[in-house]
Amino acid sequence: MSLALYRIDDRLIHGQVVVGWGQPLDVSFIVLVDDEVSGSDWEQDLYRMGVPPQIEVIFASVEQAAATLPRWESDTRVGILLVGDIDTAVALAGRAPQVKRFNVGGVHHRTGRKERLRFVYLTDDEAAKLRQLAARGVDVTAQDVPTARAVPVAEFT
Amino acid sequence: MSELRGVIVSHAAVAQALVSAVTAITGIEGALTPISNEGCGTEALGERLREPVGAGPAVLFVDLPGGSCFTSSARYAKQGGADIAVVTGVNLAMLLDFVFNRDIPPAEAARRAVDAGAKAIRLTRT
Numbered sequence: 001m002s003l004a005l006y007r008i009d010d011r012l013i014h015g016q017v018v019v020g021w022g023q024p025l026d027v028s029f030i031v032l033v034d035d036e037v038s039g040s041d042w043e044q045d046l047y048r049m050g051v052p053p054q055i056e057v058i059f060a061s062v063e064q065a066a067a068t069l070p071r072w073e074s075d076t077r078v079g080i081l082l083v084g085d086i087d088t089a090v091a092l093a094g095r096a097p098q099v100k101r102f103n104v105g106g107v108h109h110r111t112g113r114k115e116r117l118r119f120v121y122l123t124d125d126e127a128a129k130l131r132q133l134a135a136r137g138v139d140v141t142a143q144d145v146p147t148a149r150a151v152p153v154a155e156f157t
Numbered sequence: 158m159s160e161l162r163g164v165i166v167s168h169a170a171v172a173q174a175l176v177s178a179v180t181a182i183t184g185i186e187g188a189l190t191p192i193s194n195e196g197c198g199t200e201a202l203g204e205r206l207r208e209p210v211g212a213g214p215a216v217l218f219v220d221l222p223g224g225s226c227f228t229s230s231a232r233y234a235k236q237g238g239a240d241i242a243v244v245t246g247v248n249l250a251m252l253l254d255f256v257f258n259r260d261i262p263p264a265e266a267a268r269r270a271v272d273a274g275a276k277a278i279r280l281t282r283t
Contacts (some may be wrong), residue, residue, distance in 0.1 A: 001265075010198035010199065010200070011199055011224070011225035012199075012227075013197055013223070013224070014224035014225040014228075015168065015221065015224045015225075018223070018224075038247040040233075045233050046223075046227070046228050046232070047223075047228065048223075048229065049222050050221070050222070050223020050224045050227065050228075051223065106198065107198075108196065108197050108198035108201055109197065109198075109201060110198075110200070110201070118196075144204075151267065
């Protein structure tokens, strides 16, 4: 099957990902791409606690993810790839041409960010980066749960 | 020792509802503070814990053993500088035990809460 969802979500592994998307997609593995988490056993234990034992959790840095993406994409199981911010998504897409889509699932309020959707707050710079990503051929949409509409990047940036 | 603070960290309005139920049953007010993850990422949720936890000591009661409420709480407990224990799977029974036992260290209160909460989960034959 391969990676069914590439998602930007600042909560990384949480209920919407594991249950909301994981159940209908019948996910067997989750790839969490984050340079900080990939170097911290303690953080990895935290994120593993939110995942049922039948789902494998793989932690990777951006470099490791770019190198391993072809293998995950040809995996016979269904997987989800997660990044925690737009910079990581841009960095990964820049190193891995296999990245053809990104779902913005949760980027929350922080100083300097403006509300674009109920679950998406972006600085002007972050919005521009998402538009640039789309201009390079990556299908960027915002959608928190599978039952919601996938909002095209032009509508929220 | 100073009296323990209890903070419930949950999705949506679960925490607020639990606080209301504890007050309705015991009449005790102010022992528990509800925190919702509504509209915030893990960083902002950690910030929401700062005021109710204060200088501690405190027990954080989290709804699920994983996810944004849990990761924020565990991270805050590790980095917050106060004496904090974290319990997951919060239920009404453990909170009722907690509000009457707040003159003990957080780790002990957390163990009591886990015992009380687990004992309340039973399969009832009908």
